[in-house]
Amino acid sequence: MTAPSIEDQRGPKSSLQIPNATTAGLRAIQWHRIWLSVAGFLFILLCSTGLFLMTVYTPSTTGAWGSVWYIQTQMSGGWFIRGLHRFSSDALMLVLPIYLLHLLLTKAYRPPNHARWWIGWLSLGVAMATALSGYLLPWDQRGYWGMKVRLNILATTPIVGDWLRDFLIGGQEMGSLTLTRFYTLHIAALPLALGLMMWYLRRKHSPPQTTPRETSVDSSIQTLIQAFVNVLFLAIVVSIAWYDHLVWRGFALSAPADPAASEYPARPEWFNLFLFQWLKYFHGPTMETMGAVVIPGAMIAMLVALPYVHKVMGRDGRRKDGLAHAFATSYVLFLVISIVWLTYASIRDDRAPPETIVRGLVAKRAAGQTLSPEEEKVLRARDFNRQRLLWTTRALLASRLAHQSGIPPEGALALLKNDPKLRGGELFAANCAACHRFAGRNGLGIVPDEPPTSSDLANYATPDWIRGLLTNPMDDKYFGRMKKPDGTPAHTRMAKFLKELREEQPDDAARGKLEADLDAVAAYLADEALHPGRWADPPIKPSVGTTDSADNPAVEKPVRVSAESTVNEAYWDDIRKRGRDFFMSICNECHSYRGQRSGTFSAPEMYGYGSVEWLELMIAEPSHETRYRSTGREPAQMPPFRDRLTADEIKLLARWIHGDRG
Amino acid sequence: MQRRTFILALAAIINSLMGAMVAMPGIRFLLDPLRRKRGHDEFIRITPLSAVSADRPSRVTVVADRWDAFVHHSAAPIGAVWLLRSDSENDEPRVKCLQTICPHLGCGIDFVAGRRVFVCPCHASEFDAAGKAQYGPSLRDMDELECRVSPPDENGGRWVEVKYQEFKTGVPDRRPLI
Numbered sequence A: 001m002t003a004p005s006i007e008d009q010r011g012p013k014s015s016l017q018i019p020n021a022t023t024a025g026l027r028a029i030q031w032h033r034i035w036l037s038v039a040g041f042l043f044i045l046l047c048s049t050g051l052f053l054m055t056v057y058t059p060s061t062t063g064a065w066g067s068v069w070y071i072q073t074q075m076s077g078g079w080f081i082r083g084l085h086r087f088s089s090d091a092l093m094l095v096l097p098i099y100l101l102h103l104l105l106t107k108a109y110r111p112p113n114h115a116r117w118w119i120g121w122l123s124l125g126v127a128m129a130t131a132l133s134g135y136l137l138p139w140d141q142r143g144y145w146g147m148k149v150r151l152n153i154l155a156t157t158p159i160v161g162d163w164l165r166d167f168l169i170g171g172q173e174m175g176s177l178t179l180t181r182f183y184t185l186h187i188a189a190l191p192l193a194l195g196l197m198m199w200y201l202r203r204k205h206s207p208p209q210t211t212p213r214e215t216s217v218d219s220s221i222q223t224l225i226q227a228f229v230n231v232l233f234l235a236i237v238v239s240i241a242w243y244d245h246l247v248w249r250g251f252a253l254s255a256p257a258d259p260a261a262s263e264y265p266a267r268p269e270w271f272n273l274f275l276f277q278w279l280k281y282f283h284g285p286t287m288e289t290m291g292a293v294v295i296p297g298a299m300i301a302m303l304v305a306l307p308y309v310h311k312v313m314g315r316d317g318r319r320k321d322g323l324a325h326a327f328a329t330s331y332v333l334f335l336v337i338s339i340v341w342l343t344y345a346s347i348r349d350d351r352a353p354p355e356t357i358v359r360g361l362v363a364k365r366a367a368g369q370t371l372s373p374e375e376e377k378v379l380r381a382r383d384f385n386r387q388r389l390l391w392t393t394r395a396l397l398a399s400r401l402a403h404q405s406g407i408p409p410e411g412a413l414a415l416l417k418n419d420p421k422l423r424g425g426e427l428f429a430a431n432c433a434a435c436h437r438f439a440g441r442n443g444l445g446i447v448p449d450e451p452p453t454s455s456d457l458a459n460y461a462t463p464d465w466i467r468g469l470l471t472n473p474m475d476d477k478y479f480g481r482m483k484k485p486d487g488t489p490a491h492t493r494m495a496k497f498l499k500e501l502r503e504e505q506p507d508d509a510a511r512g513k514l515e516a517d518l519d520a521v522a523a524y525l526a527d528e529a530l531h532p533g534r535w536a537d538p539p540i541k542p543s544v545g546t547t548d549s550a551d552n553p554a555v556e557k558p559v560r561v562s563a564e565s566t567v568n569e570a571y572w573d574d575i576r577k578r579g580r581d582f583f584m585s586i587c588n589e590c591h592s593y594r595g596q597r598s599g600t601f602s603a604p605e606m607y608g609y610g611s612v613e614w615l616e617l618m619i620a621e622p623s624h625e626t627r628y629r630s631t632g633r634e635p636a637q638m639p640p641f642r643d644r645l646t647a648d649e650i651k652l653l654a655r656w657i658h659g660d661r662g
Numbered sequence B: 001m002q003r004r005t006f007i008l009a010l011a012a013i014i015n016s017l018m019g020a021m022v023a024m025p026g027i028r029f030l031l032d033p034l035r036r037k038r039g040h041d042e043f044i045r046i047t048p049l050s051a052v053s054a055d056r057p058s059r060v061t062v063v064a065d066r067w068d069a070f071v072h073h074s075a076a077p078i079g080a081v082w083l084l085r086s087d088s089e090n091d092e093p094r095v096k097c098l099q100t101i102c103p104h105l106g107c108g109i110d111f112v113a114g115r116r117v118f119v120c121p122c123h124a125s126e127f128d129a130a131g132k133a134q135y136g137p138s139l140r141d142m143d144e145l146e147c148r149v150s151p152p153d154e155n156g157g158r159w160v161e162v163k164y165q166e167f168k169t170g171v172p173d174r175r176p177l178i
Helices: A006-010 A022-027 A031-054 A064-074 A078-105 A114-136 A141-154 A161-169 A176-205 A213-247 A270-280 A285-313 A318-350 A355-366 A373-405 A413-417 A420-432 A463-471 A493-504 A508-530 A563-585 A612-620 A647-658 B002-035
Strands: B044-048 B058-068 B071-085 B095-099 B110-112 B117-119 B133-135 B147-149 B159-162
Touching (some): A031 A078, A031 A176, A031 A213, A064 A078, A078 A114, A078 A213, A078 A270, A078 A318, A114 A141, A114 A176, A114 A270, A213 B002, A270 A285, A285 A318, A318 A373, A373 A413, A420 A647, A463 A508, A493 A508, A508 A563, A612 A647, B044 B058, B095 B147, B095 B159
Antiparallel strands (some): B044 B159, B058 B071, B071 B095
């Protein structure tokens, strides 16, 4: 249906004059007013939900994330109120452009109605600014990094850019004042401006006060249809809020803002993706200013100038007038299509590429071939998606930690910073995963592209891990991937020794006994990781049978075991003792125990092997005399981390590798 | 004209329903904090007995685990109490514990050593050295809290422990606020 233009309404031949005909009344519906009514309705919805949110939200860098988390996950109806607030803002970002397009198509942008064209665009800009200021308020990673990038784009504006940025954030760095300033903008300054503009537009679209009696049916139908359209939009917003709650629960808030987390994959909000994609095509300082400021500025200037285009093109003749309108329409349609296409392109570029393609590309790169720019782009998209997934899990972890222990007074970021599990994984990924793996991954759940060059430390020094090593030390999980500098396999002595030991066995019975002995050694050594020295001479304190622990206080007290497991423990203690005996008679030839060994070749010390203390020294100084040494036939390849990590970090890492055992 | 009234009424109903749809969760949201009540119903160790003088009341801050909406303080001041020590003749320690909050309207009660009275600085309620109301607008005596002296620990130290509670002000009887 073609709606009447504004001139028609005011003009003498308006369809409003046709009396009492419902069809005519329907034809006389003012669609401009309907879009404005929806925008106004969404605005009121935003203000009221905003007021509710204001009763909890705390605009401080330590309190913001916690308060939004509390709204989202703890308060009754909190997610619903916040969902309405978020998604009605998104809906507003759709309704205002529809209104503007409608002005354009009905020629209502031209003088004398050009003011509403300008105010309409301005209100869209202010609505966006309000939304963007709101995205910063939770002080989460998404809002923080998104705003940081946006402000730095603003700072590329010639002459005033830097000043403007510093003015907005209240200083040189984003912090407490940034949050309070954006809060003020978001709840007072910008909504006030937006409200005034929408009020102005509404007045401009009101029918003349001297409404003829015959049009009264029409105005009531108008009201009813407005109510229906509002219901429609409310239904859409509510459905999206429900969908978001049911499907993406927990993703509505990203991890607490961390100014040090420079690897956060920031992306703008959906209505800004086109600008983000657009800027990808501009490189270098001059071009960046062109892309960010000059060209968009020119485009906006053209939009502002559209009402006057027909004046420039000639003021006489309907033909030239039609030409001017065609120009204006095609210009705006060109903008709309570009924006839609750029938005699509940015989503397309960020889509996770299929794993098979990625594997192919990784193999190609590993084979030394150079990748085409398109292929590089695929790998970049993969990396982006990995990072995004990582940060999603961190957001969920932060929320879970907040559930467990509340938000500490020093702020939500401390939740993640003080979590040993997450920090351990991060340290492993940053320091160890270049060579080692943890269950095939890098400690943060990602499988690195480059193959490992050392052992896999998941379940390190557990019975199964040790037994696997004793079965085949040259398995990829253990020494198999380690190479000496000349490229030959490293740490082959252990394999050679075990092979000879197995070959020495005269018959199947002896071979069976040897494997049982190795089972026992694994059980024994795994116990060293938990209770260093428990099986050392003078022997040997079983876990159960408390016969003489009282009169021999020098012996370490047995681990406390529950009544049900005592039988089991007694059984295992026998096995561990057998393992200890085998170790002292066979392994101790090379592997020292408390510095003592029976042979001449030196292999790593086994006192407390796999315990946190053992690991700490191993990490700090792998070439230590009691670890893999720097001399001899099989020196340590691993670099010392004593100077790269603090003692606390080494302890944390050792604890993390050691895991939750004991 | 009737049709017009009907249509406008219909529109008004639709609009009110929409309003209710937002207002109802909003009201639930506003009332949410009222559903959350967290008291301290276990004894909190507040001070070594040796720090409590028998000569005059001692004011002791009660430090405990505190949940403040989303913020969790592992050790925060949640209030203060007056400790009155009066050991028995066989030196068995006896400690009486009074709330520092004035039963009138909740200001903090101070002790004036010279006159040996408790005085509320806001409306001049006065209580004697045992907490009995004797002057001013307070409708009841100072609120007494459940309190005990712990048995000696491994170092022989004894502690004063209190069940911290607050009470409704401005009424003649003691009504605990949970």
